[in-house]
Amino acid sequence: MARTFTTLLFVACMLASSALAQTEIVYWTHEDVNRTELETRLIAEFELDNPGITVRRVTHPSANLAQLLLTAFAAGRGPDVFNDTIANQYPYIVNERVAPVDPAAVGAASLDEVYARYLDGTLDPVTFGGNLYGLPLEVTNWVIFINKNVFEDVGLDAEVDYPKTWEEMMEISEQLVIRDGEILQRRGFDFRYPWYLEWLVPMVEQLGGELVSADGEAIVNDEAWLRVLSYMREWGPHGRNLGSPTYRNARALFNFDNNDIAMTHTGQYQIARIQADNPEFYDSGQLLIVPFPRWEDAVNDQGAAYYGHYFMVNAQSNAETQRAAWQLIGYFAEHAEEYFATSALVQPTHELLASPAYRDHPFSEVFAADMATARSVYYGDNSPRIQQLLKDAVEAVMLQNREPADVLPTLREGVSRALRGDF
Amino acid sequence: MTRRRLKLNTSVQGRQAIWGWVFVIPALAFFSLFAFYPIGNAVYMGFHRKSVLSLRPPQFVGLQNYLDLFNSPAFWNAWKATTIFTLGTFIPLVVFSLLLAVLIVSRKRFQRFFQVTLYSPAVVPGVVAALVWMLMLDPRGLANQWVNFVLGTPGIDHRWLASASMVRLSTMVVYFWGYLGFFTIIYIAGLGGIPATLKEAARIDGANALQEFRYVTLPLLTPTTLLVSVMSMIFCMRTFSTQYMFTQAGAPTEPINVVTLFIFNTAIRDHQLGMASAMSILLLLVMFFFATLQFLASRRAAG
Numbered sequence: 001m002a003r004t005f006t007t008l009l010f011v012a013c014m015l016a017s018s019a020l021a022q023t024e025i026v027y028w029t030h031e032d033v034n035r036t037e038l039e040t041r042l043i044a045e046f047e048l049d050n051p052g053i054t055v056r057r058v059t060h061p062s063a064n065l066a067q068l069l070l071t072a073f074a075a076g077r078g079p080d081v082f083n084d085t086i087a088n089q090y091p092y093i094v095n096e097r098v099a100p101v102d103p104a105a106v107g108a109a110s111l112d113e114v115y116a117r118y119l120d121g122t123l124d125p126v127t128f129g130g131n132l133y134g135l136p137l138e139v140t141n142w143v144i145f146i147n148k149n150v151f152e153d154v155g156l157d158a159e160v161d162y163p164k165t166w167e168e169m170m171e172i173s174e175q176l177v178i179r180d181g182e183i184l185q186r187r188g189f190d191f192r193y194p195w196y197l198e199w200l201v202p203m204v205e206q207l208g209g210e211l212v213s214a215d216g217e218a219i220v221n222d223e224a225w226l227r228v229l230s231y232m233r234e235w236g237p238h239g240r241n242l243g244s245p246t247y248r249n250a251r252a253l254f255n256f257d258n259n260d261i262a263m264t265h266t267g268q269y270q271i272a273r274i275q276a277d278n279p280e281f282y283d284s285g286q287l288l289i290v291p292f293p294r295w296e297d298a299v300n301d302q303g304a305a306y307y308g309h310y311f312m313v314n315a316q317s318n319a320e321t322q323r324a325a326w327q328l329i330g331y332f333a334e335h336a337e338e339y340f341a342t343s344a345l346v347q348p349t350h351e352l353l354a355s356p357a358y359r360d361h362p363f364s365e366v367f368a369a370d371m372a373t374a375r376s377v378y379y380g381d382n383s384p385r386i387q388q389l390l391k392d393a394v395e396a397v398m399l400q401n402r403e404p405a406d407v408l409p410t411l412r413e414g415v416s417r418a419l420r421g422d423f
Numbered sequence: 424m425t426r427r428r429l430k431l432n433t434s435v436q437g438r439q440a441i442w443g444w445v446f447v448i449p450a451l452a453f454f455s456l457f458a459f460y461p462i463g464n465a466v467y468m469g470f471h472r473k474s475v476l477s478l479r480p481p482q483f484v485g486l487q488n489y490l491d492l493f494n495s496p497a498f499w500n501a502w503k504a505t506t507i508f509t510l511g512t513f514i515p516l517v518v519f520s521l522l523l524a525v526l527i528v529s530r531k532r533f534q535r536f537f538q539v540t541l542y543s544p545a546v547v548p549g550v551v552a553a554l555v556w557m558l559m560l561d562p563r564g565l566a567n568q569w570v571n572f573v574l575g576t577p578g579i580d581h582r583w584l585a586s587a588s589m590v591r592l593s594t595m596v597v598y599f600w601g602y603l604g605f606f607t608i609i610y611i612a613g614l615g616g617i618p619a620t621l622k623e624a625a626r627i628d629g630a631n632a633l634q635e636f637r638y639v640t641l642p643l644l645t646p647t648t649l650l651v652s653v654m655s656m657i658f659c660m661r662t663f664s665t666q667y668m669f670t671q672a673g674a675p676t677e678p679i680n681v682v683t684l685f686i687f688n689t690a691i692r693d694h695q696l697g698m699a700s701a702m703s704i705l706l707l708l709v710m711f712f713f714a715t716l717q718f719l720a721s722r723r724a725a726g
Contacts, residue, residue: 063671067691074475074696091694095476181578183562193673237585245673246584247562385693388676395675399585423491423689423698 023324025055028069028079029137030062030309034272034343039332046331053324066384073097073314080317081325083137083309086125087197087383093126093133094381098312099322100131106330117333119348125379126310134310135329138345140267141306141371142192142199143363145254146288147281150176150186150262162290163189163263166203166231169293173242176262182241189263190243190250191235196390197377199265199292199304203228206298211378211386211415218415222408227295229397229404236398244398257281265292265304268367272344289363291370303370307377382418389414462707468700475694488701498702500677501685504591508681509659511595516606516655517648523603524610525636538611541604549601549664556597556665557672560584584669587678594679597665602658606651613647614640649721653714660710663687682706 029039036059043055058079060068066088072078073092083089092098101114108114111132115123118136126134144162151158154175163169173188191199201211209224219225235242243250250264255277271289275282292304311329313322332339336347337357344361352358353368378386393411396402417423469488471481492498527537544552559565560583571577583593617640625635641648663683670676670684680688682702690699 070475070691070694091474091476095474096478097476179578182580183567183578185563194671237580237582244562244585246582247673382693388688388692392676395673396677399582399675400587400677418693423488423495423695 022054023052023320025053025081025321025325025328026079027055027057027081027325027328028065028072029057029059029083030065031059032269032273032343034276035339035345038335038338038342042332042335042338043328046328049331050324050327053327055328076316078314078316080314080321081311081328082314083311085377086308086310086379087377087387089134089310089312090125090379090383091381092312093128097315098133099315099317100133101135102323102326105323105326106135106333117349117351119350119353121376122308122348125308125376126312134312135333136347137309137311137332138267138269138339139306139308139348140269140346141292141367141374142265142267142304143292143366143370144189144263144265144290145270146263146290147254147257147261148286148288149257150188150259153259158288162288163293164291165296166293167296170231170235170240170242173263174240177242179241182237184241184243184247186259187243187247187250187261189265190247190261192249192251192265193245193394194387194391196394197305197383197387198307200228200232200390200394201378202292202302202304202375203231203295205375206295206300206302208299212419216419218419219408219412225408225411226404229393229407232394233397233401233404238398238401245395246399255281257286268344268346268361268364270344271362272342287362289366291366301373303374305377306371306374380419382421385418386415389418465700465703465707468697469704470701471697473696475690475696481697484697488698489705491698492701492705497680497685501680501682501702504677504679505660505662505681505683507591508594508598508662508679509656511591512598512662513652513655513659515595515599516602516659517652519599520603520606520651521610521644521648523607524614525640527607528611528614538604538608541607543604544601545605547601550668552597552601553665553668556593556600557584557668560593584672584674587675590669590674591678593674594662594665594669598659598662602655606655609651609654610644610647613644617643645721649717653717656713656717657710660706660713 029035036057039057043057047054066084069078069082069084069088078097089098101111103109103111103114106114108117114132114135119139122136122139123132123134126132146158146162148158151161156172156175161172163172169189176186176188177184178186197211204211204221204224207221207224207227209219209221209228211220212218213220233239237244250261251266251270253261254264254266255270255274257278257280271282271287274287281287294301311332313325313329315322317325333347333349336349336352337355339345339347340352340361341357346352346358346367358364380386389411392414393407396407396410397404468481470483470485472484472488473481523541527534527541530537547555562580562582566583567579567581570581571579582589584590621639621643622635625639630638661683662681666679666681666684667687669679676684683706686699686702686706689695689702
C-alpha cells in the first residue's frame with residue numbers, strides 16, 4: 001500500500017513538474033551595444049508576461065554569425081530564433097530550415113494583416129511558396145556619411161561640395177586624402193569592401209547593367225560592368241591610390257573623428273553607434289549625411305541596395321517553442337519605435353514610418369528618399385557565393401592590377417555556374 | 424614446479440595485457456570518434472551531393488565530385504597555392520630550426536631563455552597570431568615602418584596584404600614565426616640524445632666543428648629530422664587560419680586560397696558538403712603519400 005502511494009506521489013510530482021516546465025527560447029543575434037540594452041529589457045518584460053517562457057539571448061560578432069549559424073544548423077543544433085542579413089538567410093528558407101510566421105502568435109488575425117503592417121516589398125525577400133518566413137529586425141540602405149571637419153580642413157564646405165556623382169567622389173577624395181609617400185594617412189572616402197551586392201551592383205545598375213537578368217542571364221551589359229571595374233581599379237593602389245580593401249574598414253574608423261577618414265557609406269543604424277561611440281562628434285553638428293552618389297551619365301536614378309536582417313524561427317524547434325519564439329518576435333515588433341529610438345534600426349512598419357520619431361530623426365529624409373529609388377539586394381540560394389565572386393573580381397583589378405576586360409569573363413562564368421548550382 | 428611457474432607467468436602476462444587494453448581503449452575510442460569516424464564520413468560524403476543546409480538525404484553521384492574537381496581551375500589553383508606555401512615554409516622551418524637548435528645547445532648561458540623566447544609564439548593561437556600580424560602588415564602598420572626605416576625608403580607601401588607575391592610571403596612569415604620555436608625545441612631534444620662520447624671521439628680524431636656536425640650530429644639526428652620534416656610538411660599543408668584571417672581582412676583570395684581554405688569556403692560559403700568532403704579526402708591522400716615517401720627516403724638513407 002505504502003509502495004503504491006509512493007509511486008503515485010512520484011508520478012504526480014513528475015506530471016506537476018512537467019506542467020511547470022519552462023519553454024526556453026535560444027536567440028542568436030549579432031553584437032550591437034544599443035540593441036543589447038533594449039532587448040535585454042524587452043526580454044525581461046516578455047518573460048514577466050509569459051511565466052512559462054525563458055529566453056537566452058546569445059550575441060556573436062557580426063562577422064562570425066553566418067558561419068556559426070550554418071555549422072549549428074548543419075549539426076541540427078541551430079538556435080530557436082536568429083537573425084542575419086537576408087543574403088545569408090535566404091538559403092535557410094529554400095532549404096526549409098525555418099518555420100513560417102504564426103500570425104496568431106505575432107498578434108495578427110491573419111497573414112494578410114501581418115503584410116499590411118509593413119511597407120510594401122519589405123517582406124518580399126522572406127516570402128517563399130506563399131508562406132512568410134521572417135519579420136524584419138531592420139531594413140536599411142546605405143548612404144554617404146561625411147565628417148565636415150575633414151572637408152573644412154581642406155577648405156571645402158561639405159554642405160555644398162559633397163559628392164553627388166561617382167566622378168566627383170574620386171575628385172573630392174583626391175583633395176581630402178593625405179599620403180605619406182604611397183601610404184594613405186587619411187582617406188577621403190572608402191568603400192565597404194566585402195559587401196559588393198549592397199553597393200557595387202547598384203553602381204552597375206545605375207549604368208544599366210545587371211547582376212542577373214529577369215531570365216536568369218548573368219552579368220548583363222558588359223559596358224556598365226567594365227566601367228565600374230575600371231573605376232575600382234582607378235580607386236585602388238595601382239590607380240590613384242585613394243583606398244584599398246587592405247586598409248582598416250572605413251566605417252569602423254569614421255565614428256571616432258580621428259582625421260583618418262572623411263566619408264564612409266553605411267546605414268541609418270550608424271547614427272546611433274556614432275552617438276554611443278563618440279557623443280562629442282555627434283553633438284558637434286559636424287556629421288552630414290547625403291545620398292548615395294550616381295554616375296554623371298546614369299541611366300537609372302538608383303540608391304544603394306536595401307537589405308534586411310530578419311528574425312527567423314528554427315523549423316526543427318518543437319511546435320511549442322516555435323509558437324513561443326513567434327510570440328517573442330511579435331513582442332519585439334510591437335516595440336519598433338523603441339528599436340528606432342535606441343538603435344536607429346528601422347523595422348519598416350507603416351506605423352513607425354509615419355511616426356514623428358522617424359520623421360524628425362536626423363537625416364531620415366535622406367535614407368527614405370534614397371530607399372524609394374533603391375532595389376532590394378540580390379538574394380538567392382547562391383548569394384554568399386556570388387558575393388565572393390564579386391570580391392574576387394574587384395580584388396583582381398584593384399590589388400592585382402588585372403585588366404577589367406580579362407576579369408569580366410571569369411566573373412560571368414562564376415556567376416553562371418553559381419546560378420546553375422554547378423561547382 | 425616449472426609448469427606451475429609457467430602458468431603463473433602466463434596469467435600475469437594475460438592480466439597485464441588486459442590492463443593494457445583497458446588503458447588503450449579510451450584513446451582508441453577517442454580516435455575512432457574524432458578521427459576515424461569523420462574520415463569515414465568524408466569518404467562517404469565524397470561520393471554524394473549534399474547541401475550543408477538541406478535536410479534531404481545525400482544524393483549518390485559516384486565519382487562526379489572528383490571529376491568536377493579535376494576539371495575545376497579553382498581546385499588546381501588551390502593546390503598551386505598550397506604547394507607554394509608548403510615549399511616556401513617547411514624547408515626554411517626545417518633548416519632554421521636545426522641551425523637555431525645547434526646554436527642554442529652550443530651556448531653555455533641563457534639556453535633556457537632562448538628556448539622560452541623561441542617557443543612562446545607556438546602557444547599563441549593561430550587566429551590571434553594572424554590578428555597581431557594583420558595589424559603589423561596594415562599599410563600604416565609596423566611592417567612598412569620598420570622595413571622602410573631599415574631600407575631607407577620612406578613612404579613605400581610594400582603591399583604585404585595586397586600584391587599576390589607579398590601576401591604569399593606574409594602568410595609564410597606568419598607561419599614560420601609561429602612554428603620555428605616549436606621545431607627548434609624538438610631538435611634540441613634530439614641533440615640532447617646524441618652521446619657526448621661520440622663527439623669527443625670525433626674531436627680526438629681531429630674533426631673540426633663543421634666536420635663533427637656533418638659526420639656525427641647530422642646522421643644521428645636523422646630520426647629527429649624525419650619527424651620535424653614530416654610534421655612541418657603536414658602542418659603546412661593543413662594551414663588555414665592565417666589565410667582565412669588575411670582574406671577576411673581584404674587580402675586577395677586567389678594567391679593564398681590553399682586547399683583547406685578552399686574546402687572551408689566550398690562547404691561553408693557554397694554549402695557543397697559533398698565536394699568539400701571529396702577535396703578533404705584528396706588532401707588526406709596527398710599528405711599520406713608524401714609522409715610515406717619521406718619515411719621511405721629516410722629509411723633508405725639510414726640503410
